[in-house]
Amino acid sequence: MTTCSIDPTTFMIAYVRDGATIASGLEPYLAKPLHAARYVVQADLAALPAAGLDPARSRHGRSFHYTQTTTPVNDPGAISLWHLWVDASPVEAT
Numbered sequence: 001m002t003t004c005s006i007d008p009t010t011f012m013i014a015y016v017r018d019g020a021t022i023a024s025g026l027e028p029y030l031a032k033p034l035h036a037a038r039y040v041v042q043a044d045l046a047a048l049p050a051a052g053l054d055p056a057r058s059r060h061g062r063s064f065h066y067t068q069t070t071t072p073v074n075d076p077g078a079i080s081l082w083h084l085w086v087d088a089s090p091v092e093a094t
Contacts, residue, residue, distance in 0.1 A: 009080045015088035022047065022056045022085050030058065042078055054085040 016025075027045050029035055040061035048055040062076045 009082065011082045011084070014083070014085045016085050017088050019089065022054050022083055026083060056083045057081065058083065
């Protein structure tokens with residue numbers, strides 16, 4: 001059996017209209033023990049430098065098992081989430 005050390009990955013894009021950022025909104029949300037447990041947070045958010053953007057990455061466990069296989073092959077393992085918050089505030093006319 002061959003194993004892969006790269007986590008499955010997904011992307012999440014948030015359109016933000018209230019000026020919130022990952023640091024001011026998502027980071028404190030996932031840091032709360034209840035939310036960290038619910039979303040099986042395995043690694044804190046890691047901010048990623050990108051001019052004019054607000055990206056970050058987090059790692060989460062998954063609480064299901066594949067039913068068509070047996071242990072230990074049925075464990076889906078962790079997943080990496082790449083977050084991008086986009087400022088969608090209305091542009092004021094000048």
